[in-house]
Structures are given as C-alpha cells and as structure tokens.
Amino acid sequence: MQLRTAFNEWGSFTKGKFAGRQWLLAKWEVCAGVVWPQEKIDIMLGLVAQRLDLKAENSFIDLGCGGGWMLGGLKPSVGFAVGLDFSAQMLQNAVSIKATDALVQGEIGRLPLKDASFDRALCYFVLINMMDDAIVERAIMDMLRVVKPGGRLLIGQLPDQARSADYDRAKASYIDFCRQSGDLGDDLRDVNRMPQKLFDVPKLTGFLQQSRIGYKKMPSFNPFYRPGESPTIEWRFDLLLEK
Template sequence: MSNTSLRRGRYGVDGPGWLLALGGGVVAPLAAVAAGGPRWLLRIPPVLAVPAGLYLHATVRGKFLVWEEQLDALDLRGDERILDLGCGRGAVLTAVARRVPKGRVTGVDIWRTVDQSGNNQQAAAGNAEREQVADQVDLVTADMRQLPLGDDQFDVVVSSMAIHNITSARGREEAVREAYRVLKPGGRLLIADIFHARRYLDILLAAGAVNTSCTDAGPRMWWSGPWIPTLLVSAEKPAAHPGDDDRDGTQQS
C-alpha cells in the first residue's frame, strides 16, 4: 500500500484546455465587471466554480486516491510484468512500479500535451527517477492501437484516462483489443475512462473476457460533475487449462 502524500513526481493536469476553460469562465466575468461591465456577469462565477473545483480535485488528487485503492485490490505478488497504456507523465506507472519491486512496468504513450500538460517521455522518465522506480520502468513511444508488443506478455494491463482521447470508435476498439491481446491468460485488465467505458466492456466480452465489471469511480473522479464520471472497467483473460496443449507444446486438435 502506498500513501499518496509521499508522491515525489510532478504529474501535471489532465485535459489542460478544459481546466483552463472552466477557470477562465470563473475569472473572466469578474474581470469584466471590474472593468465596468454589467453586474449580471457576477452570476456566472458561482455556477462554474464548483465544476472547476471538482475537475481540479480529480486531476491533482482524486485520481491518485482511486488508483491507489484499485492497485491495492490487485494484491500483486511483486514480480509481475505490467503494461500502462497511455501512461503520460507516469502517475499510474510509478504507483504500480512501487508494488512490483521484482517486476517490470512498461509505459506506452504518444506524448500529446493536449491530453496532459507537459506530457513527454522525459517527464515520465524524470518522475520514475523521483519515485525511485526508474530501474523497473521501460518507456515506449507507440500508438496503443498498434502495439509493438507480442501476444500474452503482461500479467496486468492498466490504462487511465487515455483511450477516450482516440477520436474514432474503431480506433478505441482497436486499442481495447490490443490491450487484451498482450494480456497473459489469467491476467487482469483495468481501464479507468470516460464516455465510452461501457462500450469497452462489450468489446472485451466479445473477445472472450471473463469476470468483467464496469463500476463508477465516484465523486473523486468527476470531471466537473456527475455528468462526466469516471468508470472502471475490469476484465480477465481466461486462464489456460491443463490439457489445452499436449506435452510437446502443440495445440491439440
């Protein structure tokens, strides 16, 4: 278990443009009234202050609290291989790396700053250093729709607030299928995302996933309010059964 107050990394904010827009909606009317504008503009800041505050809390504290709980619940042994899709500056990447001191964690991203402020590979590497997990982490620049990774490689695949940034439904489906492809039999997939999460569950069920669920992360990950909640999608790839392969490793007919 890890205490979020001990974080050493610098993780920026998610969707900085949205946060700027909400913050601007609070400040701009006040500035306009101060410059002689109509006083009815004073009605706007209180309306936007709460959504802006909820968004800020979600990105600087709430998501960390939720992920700490989710990662603790995985009850990891400490030697697993784990993949973080859309790892950004490494908030989840480093949190899971602390839990697998004998394992490896791979982070994949295309490093777009529109998705996260200051998002680049150097920032992720720097945070891994600050969190003292750099020796356990590999960073890969790649599109999550076409992972340069083999089948059945990872014990756990995680993704936080990343897949929704793919604009097309087909692209999001490809990303979810890729996440499932690289998961080992018996492995666990955990996605935290908005807007399309229930569709991810449908894709995983169609691919053969078991022990699936889709739950609401709650107010700590409301992106301005309950109208943009974070949903947690969890699924397993069925474990291989004895007898599926014969003794020389070839599949039985």
C-alpha cells in the same frame, strides 16, 4: 497524426514545473494551478492497485502513461514497471521524474510488444480521445493481446454518455469549491480541449460479450473528489478485463 501532435505540445507545456503532477485528469486544473492533496492521489492509486491486484512479482505496463505520474506511484507495488506512450515529449517527462524501469514509444492498436508479455496492464484516461468505436475496439483487443493468460487489464475513466449531465453538474460544483478554497482565479476558462468521446455503454459491453471477453464494469475514481464526497462516481466507469 493530429492527436499525437496535440499531446506533444501539451507535454512541452507541462514539462519541468508540472512533471509528476496529477495534470492529465483535468487540463484546466493545471492551467489554474490546482494541486491535488496527497490524500486524493493515494485514494486514486489505491483503487487502481486494488482492482489490478498488483503484486511484487508482477510485470506491469501503463499504456498511454503520459508524464508517468500514475506509473511512478504504482511502481513500488510491482516487480517491473514499463510505460508506453505514442508521444515522445510525454515520455521525456516520464523520464524526468524517473517514473519507471523502462519506456516504450508505441501506439495502442499497433503495440510494438509480444503477445502475453505482462501480468498487469493499465490504460487510464486514454480511450477517451479515440473518437471512433472501431478504433476503441481494436485498441482493447491489442491491449489484451499483450496481457498474459490469468492477467488483468484495467481500462479507466470512460465517460458514460448517458450520464454526461451528471458530469457537468459535478464539474460546476468542483469549480465553485476550487474558487472558494482560493485555488482558482476569476479568469478560469476551459483551455483548448482535446476531442473527448462519450461511450455508449450497451454498445461497448455488447462488443465485449460478442468477443467473449470477461469484464467487470465498475464506477470510476472521482476526479472531483474532495473530503466528504464519494471517491467513486457513476458518470465515468472502469472496465476490468481478466484474461
């Protein structure tokens, strides 16, 4: 599959020196050598942990865990942490930073997991690459299937198509900020981008209502956060699904 190949290649490019870094939120940041301050990572992981209400007795799975940097950061908050990804190279990167208690290679939509296996599940910045609505809907149903009754699934960083101009503005301003702080060279350009879906919010929430899935739509973590800015943004949203 083409997308999996692209992630395997990215995993090879980032292994070693980039493993464990925040890289997948913005590919160009990795290529330009931008490193997020720990404060920013702490805010992001804190927001995720709070929304998922992570507890020491929880079993937790990160679906589309990539190189495992979020998984590694959240692992101390739960009893048992598992990462799943369809890219073997991404999983190897997660192994190299000892991000987790167990890793599974598998595809969201056809998860090789039993029903009701986990108390908490995270799917962060993954559905953005699923271009077809039917594939997104199948992915959501499959992820919910593996969550226990009473459990939670947080789907993070869904770009709102109605707010894409706000995203472009925020990105331009962040690039300026990085340039001024000396993090970026003059030759910054967008590296070959993965396909990225913009979400039709009424259509997606209509699907959840029709499927009788309880959800909360909330602002997402601001990947362009810098001191003085809001830590959350409206141009991407998160869905918290409670089963």
